Amino acid sequence: MNNIKIILPLLIGSTLALGLFLGTSLSTDVSPFNKKETASTNAQKLNDILYILDKKYVDSIDKEDLFEEAISDMLHKLDPHSNYIAARDLARLNESIQGHFGGIGVRFSIIRDTLCITNVLPNSPSERAGVLSQDQIIKIDGEVISDSTINNEKVMKALKGLENTEVEITVLRDGFLKDITITRGSIPVNSVLASYMLTDKTGYIQLQSFSEKTTEEFYKAALQLKAEKMENLIVDLRFNGGGLMSAAINICDMFLDKGLPIVSTKGKSQPDYTEYAANPPVMGNIQLAILINSSSASASEIVAGAIQDNDRGTIIGRRSFGKGLVQQDMLLKDSSNLRLTVARYFTPTGRSIQRPYSEGFEEYMMDERDRYNNGELYHLDSTLMVDSLKYTTPGGKVVYGGGGIMPDIFVPLDTTGGSFYYTQLQYGGVFNAFAFDYVKNNKESLAKYTSIYSFRNDFKVTSSLLDDFKEYAQTYYNIKAYPNEFERSTVLIKREIKANIANQIWVDNAAQLMRADTDKEVQKALEFLEK
Known part of the structure; x- marks a missing residue:
């Protein structure tokens, strides 16, 4: 089965893992270790060991x-979120916090070993x-990019770069090759991924995510909806791993x-x-x-906790x-x-x-597995509601600490319609x-669908289109549709x-x-808000 490698590198920012890696930060300092000091005995010991190993x-x-692995392991012995970030990785991580980077401004997918502009x-x-949507990039700066060696990292490295620098691409359009020179600019990494009237x-x-641009983006989106x-x-804070406090x-x-409180911080070397x-x-x-789930973390939990504790809104999900x-x-x-x-x-x-993280870093990061195994994703876990962790909001609502924000309204994980066939389609990238x-x-x-709303209301996935899709999946990805599984899904x-077609049309x-x-x-x- 061929794999489609899907990426939105010039638009989309962090997911949960990146959000947790970024953490919820107070500020950036220059380390005191920048001062010239004599290496300590322990530091010299580490250097000696590395020399002998080499x-x-x-x-x-x-x-x-x-x-670098030794440093990361040492920090993870303290807690799961202290981390070391190598210089080569820091620029990429900072893009999500700063909300922009140098690039050309496209979304693309790698489809059947071809770089396609969506x-x-x-x-x-x-x-x-x-450059036009549906162009296929064949070369970047003279190097053939459409072959079996293509991958996300190679494409990003070639297309991204400093602002005001040039990159030349060769695209295939309507059967003809065309050379295009692009001067890179500042490309936003949007934290507001979607904004609609439902x-x-x-x-x-x-x-x-929560970046330097989030406040402005959210404010504009909310005011636009208010005007409507x-x-x-x-x-929706599901799968939002956090960012800037x-x-x-x-x-x-x-x-x-x-005047209402939002969040408090306490630390040994930090004033309350x-x-x-x-x-x-x-x-x-x-x-x-x-909306929250088990992948809503850090800054997402600050928002959910402040809204819940001030009786300002309702938290829904898991x-x-x-x-x-x-x-x-x-x-x-x-x-x-050093992220400490x-x-x-x-x-x-x-x-x-x-x-709690006393069982170590690896066990801490396997929490999703544990929630699945103990059934928490499908049923509200009352064992988490411990009296010693009980708190009461000004409005009299009981809330609990000790491990995440508990929703006011629990919604179990929806697995309706799942099948092995559907999973193959998703992970194979067939829909895209x-x-x-x-x-x-x-x-x-x-062309007749002039807005996402007209498309939502009027576009139908017909039986004929479903048949075309089944044939497409089998022909190009060797994924066979078994009747029972297809019907279930x-x-x-x-x-x-429908969702993927819509995403190809609108930015x-x-x-x-x-x-x-x-x-x-x-x-x-919707049921709760419009009752």
């Missing part, structure tokens, strides 16, 4: 990698240079009355400090629901990740970075929602590839075909709107 070990080793960002360097009264904002007569808002505080400030809402809330009259540690960045003299836990944060009622080819071959018939398959994430009707958490939020 000279005497049975196999060749990479001393630099081994040294979207060209408005006002981007690529649009100005004449109904006449209820808006929806999907927030995928929004009365209720669903903020300051961005989380600013989001809370839009909803909480001035509480952040309060500083301004009259611009969204003060909007009913609010927040227990969040449980990261209540605050990291501070310290730049080392070789441009690498310096404080714990607490919700307005005084809850610490940090999960089929959508790319469908849009490429049906531009005229799709038909609703999900139709949804994903913003139209896919989530297409999934809303079958999204159990979204539907529960």
Whole structure:
């Protein structure tokens, strides 16, 4: 089975793993280790060991990698979120925090060993240079890129670069090759992934990270929805691994009355400090629901905790990740970075929602497995509601600390319609590839859909289209549709075909709107807000 490697490298930012790696940070300092000091006895011992390993070990080793792994392992003995970031990795991680990077401004997918442009960002360097959606990139700076050696890392390294530098691409368009020179520019890494009106009264904002640009992005999206007569808002923090604490505080400030507490921090070397809402809330009259799951972490939990503890909105979904540690960045003299836990944060009622980590780093990171095995993803786990961890909000609601934010309304993980066949389609990238080819071959018939709303209401995945999809999956990816499995997963398959086609047409994430009707958490939020 061929694999489609899908990536949105010039638009999309962090996922959970990246969010946890970035942490919830207070600030960036220059490490005191930048000062010239005599190496300690222990540091010299480590150097001696590495020297001996390099000279005497049975196999060749990479001393630099081994040294950096040793530092990471040492930090993880302290807690799971203290970390060492090598200089070569720091720039990439900072892109998600800064909210931009140098690039050309496209979304792309690697389909059958070919680099395919799915979207060209408005006002981007690529649009100005004449790049079009559905172009296939054959060469980058003269090097053939469409072959079996192509991968995401190779493409990103070739297309990204300093602003105002040039990159030349050769594209295949309508059977002809065309050379295009693009001057790289500043490309946004959007933290607001989607923003729509789901109904006449209820808006929806999907927030995928907390960066330096998040406050501005969220503010604009919320004001636009308010201008469209929004009365209720669903903020989707599922799979949001966090980022900057300051961005989380600013989001809370839009909803909480001035003077209400948002978050407190306490640490041995940090003064106790509480952040309060500083301004009259611009969204003060909007009913609010927040969606969370086990991949909502860090800054996401600050928002959910502040809203819940101040009785400002309703938390819906499943227990969040449980990261209540605050990291501070310290730049080392070789441009690498020490990300050290310096404080714990607490919700307005005084809850610490940090999960225990005494069993070690590896066990800590396997929490999702444990939740699946003990059934917590399907049933509310009452064993987590311990009296010693019970807190009461000003409105009299009981909330619990000790390991993540517990939702006010629990929604079990939805596995309806799942099958091995559907899993093969998802992990094989078949939906994305089929959508790319469908849009490429049906531009005229799709032109009548002038907005994501008209597409949602009027586009139908017909039986004929389903048959074409089944044949496509078997022909190009050797995935055979067994009748029982196909029938069991038909609703999900139709949804994903429609969602992926929508995503090929519109630059913003139209896919989530297409999934809303079958999204159990979204539907529960709508039911609650519009009752």
